[in-house]
Structures are given as C-alpha cells and as structure tokens.
Amino acid sequence: MQTVSVRAESRGYEVLIEKGLLARIGELAAEVNAPCRVAVLTDDIVEQYYAESAEESFRKAGFDPVRFVIPHGEASKNPEQLIRILRFLAEEKLTRSDMIAALGGGVVGDIAGLAASLYLRGVRLIQIPTTLLAMVDSSVGGKTAVDLPEGKNLMGSFYQPHRVICDPEVLSTLPEDIFADGLAEVIKYGQICREKIFDWMKDPKARIEEVIGECVRIKRDIVEKDEKDTGERQLLNFGHTFGHGIEKCSGYRISHGKAVAVGMALMARSAVRMGTGTKDCLENLTGVIKNAGLPTETDFTAEEIFSAVLSDKKRTGDSITLVIPDRTGHCRLEKMPVETAKEYLVCGLDRDKG
Ligand SMILES: NC(=O)c1ccc[n+]([C@@H]2O[C@H](COP(=O)([O-])OP(=O)(O)OC[C@H]3O[C@@H](n4cnc5c(N)ncnc54)[C@H](O)[C@@H]3O)[C@@H](O)[C@H]2O)c1
The missing domain is CATH 1.20.1090.10 (Dehydroquinate synthase-like - alpha domain)
Known part of the structure; x- marks a missing residue:
C-alpha cells in the first residue's frame, strides 16, 4: 500500500496515512524540521504501547526526545495540565527551533496543540493521532483547546500542525x-x-x-x-x-x-x-x-x-x-x-x- 498523502496547501502541511508509519516518524519529521529536541506529549495508556517506538524512531533520525505524560481521558484536558506541560517545556529549555509531537487521541492532540501555540508564542507541532477520531477529525484543521468547568473547549486557539502522521496499524490496540x-x-x-x-x-x-x-x-x-x-x-x-x-x-x-x-x-x-x-x-x-x-x-x-x-x-x-x-x-x-x-x-x- 502506498502512503496516502493529503496536502493542506494553504496551511502548508501534509497529512500522511499508511500502516507502519510509526516506525518512520523520525525520518518523516526530519522532512519538515531539522533534528532538534522533541517533546513527546502522550497519555498514560498510549505511552505503554507506542512511546518507546516513537522515541526510538526520533532518535534514529537524530532527534533528542523528552517525554511528558498526562493521565488518559477528557478530565486531563484542563488549564492545570496545560500549565504543567508549559512548565515542563520551560524546565527542559526547549527553544523556538524545537518541536512538540502529540502522540495520542484527541485529548492529547488538543492540549498539545494549545501548548505548541502558546509556548514561546509558537513552536513546531507534529500530530501523531492514535485514535480513529483523532485521525479523521481532531488532528486536522488546527483547532486546539482545553475545557473549563463552565464548558468544553472554552480556552483554545487556532494553530495548524506542521505535519500529521497517521499509522492505522495503531488502531489494532484501540478498544x-x-x-x-x-x-x-x-x-x-x-x-x-x-x-x-x-x-x-x-x-x-x-x-x-x-x-x-x-x-x-x-x-x-x-x-x-x-x-x-x-x-x-x-x-x-x-x-x-x-x-x-x-x-x-x-x-x-x-x-x-x-x-x-x-x-x-x-x-x-x-x-x-x-x-x-x-x-x-x-x-x-x-x-x-x-x-x-x-x-x-x-x-x-x-x-x-x-x-x-x-x-x-x-x-x-x-x-x-x-x-x-x-x-x-x-x-x-x-x-x-x-x-x-x-x-x-x-x-x-x-x-x-x-
Ligand atoms: N480539535 C478538534 O477539531 C476536535 C475535533 C473532534 C474532537 N476533538 C476532541 O477530541 C477529544 C476526544 O478524542 P478521542 O476520542 O481520541 O479521545 P481520547 O484522546 O481520550 O482517547 C480515547 C482513549 O483511547 C486511548 N487510546 C488512544 N489511542 C489508543 C490506541 N492506539 N490504543 C489503545 N488505546 C488508545 C486513550 O488513552 C484514551 O483512554 C475530545 O476532547 C474532543 O473535544 C477535537
């Protein structure tokens, strides 16, 4: 099967879809950003399945990955977790030429996207969606957000990813x-x-x-x-x-x-x-x-x-x-x-x- 590629020309990014792409994350990220530090943001369930292999692939391509894990589920999509992520990026001294990789479902994608738009007024973002919902919807289009007690997605921004990499093979572990x-x-x-x-x-x-x-x-x-x-x-x-x-x-x-x-x-x-x-x-x-x-x-x-x-x-x-x-x-x-x-x-x- 050939890689399915969908280009969002006016936004300057591409969505790549093919089974097995997770193992090639590093080389595919290197096509849009020179090797740098990459903060891999994920949740505690996705971490167990895919964080090691994603990081391994980043390392092979010359990136220096650091990992940040949020508890899984919608309850993590809140301003407190957002601040924890931003502080982690600051503690790790990520610079404007570094990158964030959102490895997970829509919850991880939304909060990581918002963090990427805010940290240093915007750093590069790669979306690596791992749920079907994130692949067909939330990883594309540039809406990022966290929830407030008053309602869903009330705090957010429009921030387009620099590349979206979908590996449908990861859906095999999805309930x-x-x-x-x-x-x-x-x-x-x-x-x-x-x-x-x-x-x-x-x-x-x-x-x-x-x-x-x-x-x-x-x-x-x-x-x-x-x-x-x-x-x-x-x-x-x-x-x-x-x-x-x-x-x-x-x-x-x-x-x-x-x-x-x-x-x-x-x-x-x-x-x-x-x-x-x-x-x-x-x-x-x-x-x-x-x-x-x-x-x-x-x-x-x-x-x-x-x-x-x-x-x-x-x-x-x-x-x-x-x-x-x-x-x-x-x-x-x-x-x-x-x-x-x-x-x-x-x-x-x-x-x-x-
Ligand atoms: N930004 C947008 O345009 C947009 C659009 C639609 C939905 N959303 C948001 O997306 C969120 C919902 O996303 P979701 O349905 O992906 O939920 P989710 O991110 O909570 O993921 C669902 C569960 O699946 C687990 N999981 C993820 N990938 C897995 C895998 N490959 N194998 C095993 N388990 C896996 C996660 O740990 C989690 O427990 C909502 O917050 C919604 O508001 C955003």
Missing part, C-alpha cells in the same frame, strides 16, 4: 468502543457531503486508509474555505451542538463520539418532523449509526440538554446555527432564534411522535 466513537465522525462526513462513505461503513476496517483519507480531504477542503468557523466549517458541527449538551449533562461520562451519534440522529428525526428533511435520510443515517454500535437516543430531557447548550460557545447572541440533514449525504446550515432551535431539540427527542 472497539473507542473505535466506534471515531466512526461517529466518519458518519458525520458521509451525511454532510459524501454519501459513498455510508457504503464503506459496512466494513470500515477493510479500507481504513481510504476512509481516513477521504474524511481528511473533506475536512481540509472545508477548513481551507473557512478556518475560523464562521461559515461552511459549521457543517462539521453536525450533531455536535446538542451532542455537546448531552456530553455535558452526563458529566462527560458519555463519550464525544456517542453523544455526537445521538445528536445526529436527533437532528435527523427533528428535520423529518419539522418538514425540513426526508424520511429516507433519517432511516439511512440511523441505520449506519446503529450498525457502528453507536446510540441514537438519550434519556436526558430537552430542558437538561438545552440549558447545557446555552453556555456552549456556538450560541451567538440570541440566535444559533443548526446543521440540518435535509437528504442523505447533504446538510444545510440554518441560523435561527434560540427558541426555534429548542423546538428542533424537543421534536428530535420525542420518540412517541413517529
């Missing part, structure tokens, strides 16, 4: 449940603009490079047109507005992917009931979500979800933009008063309405 979280984002791409992804969902592992490559291309194209999330990029929020509400209501016990899956199904149900989406679309979408082993419903009430969403950053004044699935493989953006958004939520939750 099925976490793999399914990534499938939620894959399904999102299928619904917003690429129906053929739904066909691939019958056996996504069989063509994983192709799946990742296609998702990355879609995200790249959307981000190139709208980096700062003011127009088309909002399509990528499909299922996320109420999904974030569900995550927050659960105290983040429900994972991002599962909450987004429910958020997508909820929007498709409400689109049918509000007369803005087709029944076919609802059936196809909920079909692929269920096949992926993901949920389509939640026990939280509209009131609970809505009050969680009100503190979400996606609200602008008293209007909100929802991503509405109108037919299979297509969504449209609609800016609406908060009260109308609430009607969508109520309709999407109400199972008895048929």
